[in-house]
Amino acid sequence: MFARPGANAIVQSKPHVTAGAGDAELVARVARGDARAFEDLYRSYFPRLTRFIERTTRRPELVEEILNDTMFVVSTNAHKYDGSSKVSTWIFAIAWRKSLKALRDVDVPVDADEGIEAVADDAEPRHEVMRAQLRRVLSEAVDALSPNHRAVIELTYFHEIGYHEIAQIMGCPVDTVKTRMFHARRRLKALLPERLEDIL
Numbered sequence: 001m002f003a004r005p006g007a008n009a010i011v012q013s014k015p016h017v018t019a020g021a022g023d024a025e026l027v028a029r030v031a032r033g034d035a036r037a038f039e040d041l042y043r044s045y046f047p048r049l050t051r052f053i054e055r056t057t058r059r060p061e062l063v064e065e066i067l068n069d070t071m072f073v074v075s076t077n078a079h080k081y082d083g084s085s086k087v088s089t090w091i092f093a094i095a096w097r098k099s100l101k102a103l104r105d106v107d108v109p110v111d112a113d114e115g116i117e118a119v120a121d122d123a124e125p126r127h128e129v130m131r132a133q134l135r136r137v138l139s140e141a142v143d144a145l146s147p148n149h150r151a152v153i154e155l156t157y158f159h160e161i162g163y164h165e166i167a168q169i170m171g172c173p174v175d176t177v178k179t180r181m182f183h184a185r186r187r188l189k190a191l192l193p194e195r196l197e198d199i200l
Contacts, residue, residue: 023086026044027081028078030075041074049070049091051158052095052154053066053067053095055158056151057102057103057147062106065102066102067095070091073098085165085168086165088165092161092169093168093169099147141192145184148180149184149187150184151166152166
């Protein structure tokens, strides 16, 4: 139906979506072979999926491949979308499965983010450096979690998705999502005090 998107398929400009056109309408148009609808859907989900995949896998070199694999499945299986969940839930579930597969296929250790963000010229240097260090510490603490726990944290706090939708995305019971969140929070609380002592 559609050519598999490659590196040149990543488009940064604004989508061509007609006012009022929702995700479900776009998916229906994709199912009918509408290339413009697929392009719009790709552009709409590119930022969110990029962040989700990068934060949950911690493999920047795999992000583009996983994202394109995800959208390839969307393009070829749009006719299977039945409306029983939100389009975003359906797409994030595909991205999650593709991410897990990619993680199983690689055995490179996760590298923590290095360095401190550049200090803004118009800000007080020490304050900005401390903020940058705090962000780095928080990021590294989340990196120390398992992929399942990172995904729950990412979907809850950065994508504002509820437990029921997360359960659909991850293909597990809601209680499992709650348990993963409990353990993720407990792990973060254990990690952060020790790390914050180096900054504060």
